[in-house]
Amino acid sequence: MKIFTAEQIRNGDQYTIKNEPVLSIQLMERAAQTCVDWIFENCKNHRNFAVFCGSGNxxxxxxxxxxxxxxxxxxVDVFTNQKAKFSPDANSNFKDLKEISGISIRELKEAKDYRFDNRTVIIDALFGTGLSxxxxxxxxNLIEFLNLKNNIKISIDLPTGLFADDISPVDSAIFKADYTLSFQFWKKTFLHPESGKYTGKVQILDINLSSDYISETETNDFVIDDEVVKNIFRIRSEFSHKGTYGKATIVGGSYGKIGAAVLATKSALKTGAGLTFTLAPKCGYETLQTSNPEAMFIEGGIDFVNNFQVDEKTIYGIGPGLGTNEETAKSFxxxxxxxxxxxxxxxxxxxxxxQDKKNLKLIPEKSIITPHPKEFERLFGATENSFKRLELAKSKAKELKIYIVLKDHHTQVVTPEGKVFYxxxxxxxxxxxxxxxxLTGILTSFLAQNYSEEESALLGxxxxxxxxxxxxxxxxxESMLPTDVINEFGDVFAKLNAKLERAL
Known part of the structure; x- marks a missing residue:
């Protein structure tokens, strides 16, 4: 799925209105109906809604x-500034609302005297993407007051106070939603830790904006959704053998850190590599052979790896539990x-x-590196926030011609061409x-199976x-372990295969 800026989304609205064709008020009605359908399905135990409305769309x-x-x-109780100059469509819907005697319309300032009982849901429709x-x-004052309430809070399209495309200043007042009902697209700020914490659970609602506009409008930002994955994943051919699915070699482990190599090796095995090897120190031999008997062991040292063997026929995944011993570093x-x-x-x-910035140029082109934020900082330097970090990652991916998998709550895959996939x-x-x-084991295995570097990163x-x-x-x-994650690989593959088979 493409991620569009607030301006591109507004242009998409106008394109749909012009080319569907549909009246703007009808498109607003369509958007509202999708929200109500979701609310009706998910808030059946709540009887009262306090809806806060701004003057725009x-x-x-x-x-x-x-x-x-x-x-x-x-x-339903509605809070708004009744003397405001409403947008034409907002004004039309406000007039319709005033004709319903059962709905109480109050001024925004009256919220402080309103009784918010435990069955009241607060709906934020104050600014959306129109705030700059x-x-x-x-x-x-209103947002700070509402944030103190323990009621369920729902934002329409975008929490009030949050910017769609960039980080808001630290001292900003931002509505803290439990759910955000967003139209058609993810917004970039939903996907970064500093701003995503205000959205709660995001629900993307399809309002049938023009498919022509969506396909023809360019962007460098995307979400890795089921459709992206379905276009990458390949069902195994019945007429295949272990050589069809490549050779993966996990390089890692050191005294006291053999478990990391075990996890990466098991992960590579369970994601389908044809042949899997582990290059590790001798101290991990029994543990690795016992835990992963399907993988072959290559001795790379005694208590740490100090003998990296070059094999151009394998795909290497290097790092888990490796340690930074001087001999290890020199050999690596x-x-x-x-x-x-x-x-x-x-x-x-x-x-x-x-340890030395010159080493960055040693990374082979098209390689995939998988730093968490602290490792990224050690590699490339500190940044002010995750938005700035992403910009730096795009610059470095282009400069080094590599793929950066920047691990976070919403991990970002950054390509050498400047594309970002969340x-x-x-x-x-x-x-x-x-x-x-x-994750290292998964990526190594997929790359060994002849998925491209980009495909391996996205699918992985x-x-x-x-x-x-x-x-x-x-x-x-709280209780799940990395081994529990590996044990679920079979179910993920089963669902992927079932989806593709139904599509055939």
């Missing part, structure tokens, strides 16, 4: 939602000077590279040591997150 959505909720039998400045005065950097094929670099492999699978259960080792992060969702359903986010 977001407020117009709110007026229409209030009317439709009332007609479905809910009690920090809230102040009456609106700032020598290996990078001699090896030219794309590979996967994570964890201590990145930490070794970060992953929306996964959950906070992955915030545990070992999760990155699992989506797959990792999807398995984590399944694991959390069985074990909870």
């Amino acid at each position: 977001n407020g117009g959505d709110g007026f229409a939602i209030a009317r439709m909720l009332y007609l479905k039998g809910f009690d 400045r920090n809230l102040d005065g009456e609106f700032k 950097l020598k290996f990078l000077k001699e090896y030219s094929k794309p590979l996967i670099l994570d964890a201590d492999a990145l930490n070794i590279i970060s 992953n929306i699978t996964g959950n906070s259960g992955l915030a545990k040591g070992g999760s990155g080792d699992v 992060v989506w797959f990792h997150g999807k398995a984590a969702e399944f694991a959390s359903e069985k074990h909870s986010k």
Whole structure:
């Protein structure tokens, strides 16, 4: 799915109005109806809605939602500035609302005297994407007041106070929603930690904007959704053999950190690599052979790896539990000077590279590196926030001609061409040591199976997150382990295969 800016979305509205054709008020009605359908399905135990409406089209959505909720039998109170100059469509819906005697229309300032009982849902339709400045005065005070309420809070299209395309200043007043009902597209700010914390759970509602406009409008920002994955994943041919699915070699482990290599190796095996090897120190031999008997062991040292073997016929995933021993670092950097094929670099492999900025140029072109924010900082320097970090990642991916998988709540895959793909699978259960080792195994395996570097990265992060969702359903986010995630790989593949088979 494409991610559009607020301006592109407004242009999409106008294109749809002109070319469908449909009246703007009808498009607003369509958007409001999709919200009401979702609210009716998910808020059946709540009887009262307090709807806060601005003077623009977001407020117009709110007026229409209030009317439709009332007609479905809910009690509705609307708060707005009745003396404001409304947009034409908002004004039309406000007039329709005033004709319904059962809906109470109040001034915004009356909210402080309103009784918000535990069955009242607060709906925010104040500004949406129309806001281009920090809230102040009456609106700032209102948002700060509403945020103190324990009621369920729903934002329409975008929480009030939040910018659609960039980070809001630290001291901004922003409505903190439990749910955000957004029209047609993800907004960029939904996907960054500093701003995404205000959206709650995001629901993307299809309002049938022009498919021609969507396909023809260019962007460099995308969401990795099911459609993207379906276009990448390939069903296994019945007439295939182990040589068809490549050779993967996990390089990692050191005394006390063999478990990381175990996780990465098991992950590579379970995601379908034809042949899987583990290059690790001798101290991990018994553990690795016992835990992963399907993988072959290559001795790379005694207590740490100090002998990196160059094999141009394998795909390397280097870093899990590797350590940064001086001999390990020396051997690894020598290996990078001699090896030219794309590979996967994570964890201590990145930490070794970060010891000298000159080492960055040793990373083979088209390689995939998978830093978490702190590792990224050690590699490329500190940034003010995640938006700035992403811009730096785009610059470095282009400069080094590599793929950067920037791990975060919504992991970003950054391509050398400047495209950014946000992953929306996964959950906070992955915030545990070992999760990155699992991802390294997945990426190494997919690259070995002749998926392209971009395909491997997109499919890999989506797959990792999807398995984590399944694991959390069985074990909870708190209790799930990286091994639980690996154990869900079969179910993810089963669902992928079933989807593709139905499509044939």
